Amino acid sequence: MARDGHERVIIIGILALQGAFAEHQTALQRLSLNRTIDTIFVRTAEDLDRCDALIIPGGESTTIALLARLSGVLEPLKLFVKTKPVWGTCAGAILLSQAVEGAKKGGQELLGAMSITIARNGWGSQVESFEADLQVPGLRDPVVPFTGIFIRAPVILALTPTPSDHSIIVVAHLSPDLLPSALSSPDHSAEPRTYVAVRQGLHFLTTFHPELTNDDRFHDYFVRECVLPLFVGVS
Numbered sequence: 001m002a003r004d005g006h007e008r009v010i011i012i013g014i015l016a017l018q019g020a021f022a023e024h025q026t027a028l029q030r031l032s033l034n035r036t037i038d039t040i041f042v043r044t045a046e047d048l049d050r051c052d053a054l055i056i057p058g059g060e061s062t063t064i065a066l067l068a069r070l071s072g073v074l075e076p077l078k079l080f081v082k083t084k085p086v087w088g089t090c091a092g093a094i095l096l097s098q099a100v101e102g103a104k105k106g107g108q109e110l111l112g113a114m115s116i117t118i119a120r121n122g123w124g125s126q127v128e129s130f131e132a133d134l135q136v137p138g139l140r141d142p143v144v145p146f147t148g149i150f151i152r153a154p155v156i157l158a159l160t161p162t163p164s165d166h167s168i169i170v171v172a173h174l175s176p177d178l179l180p181s182a183l184s185s186p187d188h189s190a191e192p193r194t195y196v197a198v199r200q201g202l203h204f205l206t207t208f209h210p211e212l213t214n215d216d217r218f219h220d221y222f223v224r225e226c227v228l229p230l231f232v233g234v235s
């Protein structure tokens with residue numbers, strides 16, 4: 001229920017079929033928001049119906065898509081992304097993309113909300129995970145670097161041109177100078193491979209895991225930039 005009886009509660013769903021969904025809820029709950037925001041775990045089409053926005057967590061994109069199909073939420077998700085804000089982290093970023101390279105045998109269901117081609121495990125199979133500091137001008141306290149945690153992370157391979165109202169905004173670059181030495185190859189230093197947080201229209205993706213840090217600034221960014229503007233004046 002709304003705190004002051006006037007503003008309607010905004011519900012942010014977290015797709016909770018597999019992966020790091022609980023950590024996203026903890027991060028959102030830590031944020032002190034002026035506007036009343038509730039979070040729910042989404043496992044069915046009925047849960048999704050209640051949501052104003054959605055986070056698709058990291059985990060295993062093929063498994064998440066398969067479980068979504070089995071639980072009858074895949075087709076509703078495809079409709080949801082057409083009109084509502086959605087943030088995908090890591091595996092969630094893969095699901096939001098239009099095309100994927102390195103999909104498992106049998107293919108990979110995608111929601112296709114962002115005109116991006118992405119490579120699963122795009123840093124190479126020898127690299128399980130790494131951390132790198134990110135300078136992100138759009139965050140609260142922008143001078144403080146954000147620790148990007150990359151776990152078998154995808155890499156953005158290509159952006160497809162789109163009409164200007166849905167153009168792609170790069171929110172964070174991974175500076176080639178800050179890459180672990182095993183990864184410092186010319187391949188990994190070229191755009192758009194250096195793009196690790198990207199927005200397009202209502203959608204936002206990060207190829208790393210902000211929810212695995214104690215730093216809530218990406219959650220704050222999603223709420224402030226992608227969700228709340230849709231509710232200005234709505235009570």
Ligand SMILES: NC(=O)CC[C@H](N)C(=O)O
Binds near residue numbers: 062120121153154
């Ligand atoms: N940390 C992650 O979410 C990894 C994503 C995983 N490599 C996939 O393809 O789904």
